Amino acid sequence: MKFKVAILGAGNVAWHLAPAIEDAGHEVTEVYARDLSSARKITERVYAAEPKDELDFSDSEAEIFILAVSDQAIPELADSVILPEGSILVHTSGAMSLDILGYSSATYTGIFYPLQSFTKSRKMEFEDVAFLLESDDEESLQKLRKLAKSLKSQYYNVRSKDRLAIHIAAVFASNFTNHMIRMSEEIMRRQGLDFEMLKPLIIEQISKALQIGAKNAQTGPASREDYETLENHHRFLDYNESFAEIYRLISQDIIDS
Amino acid sequence: MKFKVAILGAGNVAWHLAPAIEDAGHEVTEVYARDLSSARKITERVYAAEPKDELDFSDSEAEIFILAVSDQAIPELADSVILPEGSILVHTSGAMSLDILGYSSATYTGIFYPLQSFTKSRKMEFEDVAFLLESDDEESLQKLRKLAKSLKSQYYNVRSKDRLAIHIAAVFASNFTNHMIRMSEEIMRRQGLDFEMLKPLIIEQISKALQIGAKNAQTGPASREDYETLENHHRFLDYNESFAEIYRLISQDIIDS
CATH class of the missing domain: 1.10.1040.20 (ProC-like, C-terminal domain)
Known part of the structure; x- marks a missing residue:
């Protein structure tokens, strides 16, 4: 199963995740950053993703939206982003609960937390990443599992409390x-x-x-x-x-x- | 240059060091422990070393005597051991100074400290050990370097203060x-x-x-x-x-x- 994935954020996680998702055969459709040039630094690493600095994704073809930003930035971005019907919004934080995505326009929410230490200058093998996954929706969880699996990563279903x-x-x-x-x-x-x-x-x-x-x-x-x-x-x-x-x-x- | 080496002590360091010294082509002549059966556990690991529970080494053929005991036991053992003329007595402690061997009967004293974490149940490759060496006598230091080198270990000359x-x-x-x-x-x-x-x-x-x-x-x-x-x-x-x-x-x- 191939996914269309949009990434919101341009930090260390986005930097490594975008090309890895593409290498796994999926498509990265858009990369959002407040600053367009930061978004471009990530889109340059993949085939044809669109850099964006505004949060209206209503026309996006993506199905999975990965919020790879600092913990502090998650609530505001989640609340402001406009997502297409049927989309899954996940964050990548180890510290934030699932509830924090509750007011977003996403149909489904989840967590896609890579339990690993990312540094831009250092190549990351996703085989060495354990993803901690969570979602209230069984079908979304299934998709996150498939995404993690396609990256050759390990994955664990983990509730927020345990996370x-x-x-x-x-x-x-x-x-x-x-x-x-x-x-x-x-x-x-x-x-x-x-x-x-x-x-x-x-x-x-x-x-x-x-x-x-x-x-x-x-x-x-x-x-x-x-x-x-x-x-x-x-x-x-x-x-x-x-x-x-x-x-x-x-x-x-x-x-x- | 091949050495005859006696080991005083039957702990983790002696356990790994005795066979490694033999494998490097030297001869382990004696192993001392307060308890003869402990000494035997080490001598069984090498070709023909004599287990000993008393500290008169005046007839020993060894030239290098390695004190591989707990820090607390070093002073008393160093003061009590009787060593042949011309012998080098070294301890293997990271914490004790060279002076602590000052009252021993050894002609020369030194330090042969393996900067590594030893566990009996786990095989130790001496290539992965850095020996910190010290001696007031240049010729003894030279011999300790050769011993470390023959074990394929790294070695550094280090003063007690830096150690x-x-x-x-x-x-x-x-x-x-x-x-x-x-x-x-x-x-x-x-x-x-x-x-x-x-x-x-x-x-x-x-x-x-x-x-x-x-x-x-x-x-x-x-x-x-x-x-x-x-x-x-x-x-x-x-x-x-x-x-x-x-x-x-x-x-x-x-x-x-």
């Missing part, structure tokens, strides 16, 4: 792990040391956590309850109050776990 | 990233959700951080300063005070970075 928990879990597993690495980079840089030497350790630790579970994979001074080392480390971090406090709190949570 | 910083950076990059994943596992489990769906996200995020740097790789509500989502997440975590506080603190540090 919140997954989003929070994703923040810990992704944004916060990333920030731990950033803090590590800063500690090394301050000392004039080469961060390269830590990379094999990071790769091994994460592989191990994903293979045997993070609980079994834990090592280090906190898990050994080596209070002398913890104290030495904490003292070293005196120069940065936030680092010291984060060190203390996570170490304590490892000990208590 | 402390590297150890702290390693705790953030490895133990703390692992704990973030553990917290994520717990949030998912509590909700009855499958942690599998988060794995592609974690793999992509870490790969990205190592490739373009964690600062450039950051995404998520804190880096977008999306206070509404942060507040919703924080409220969700009310059930676990420690999780809520860690969420708040790391998010703030991401915002401030």
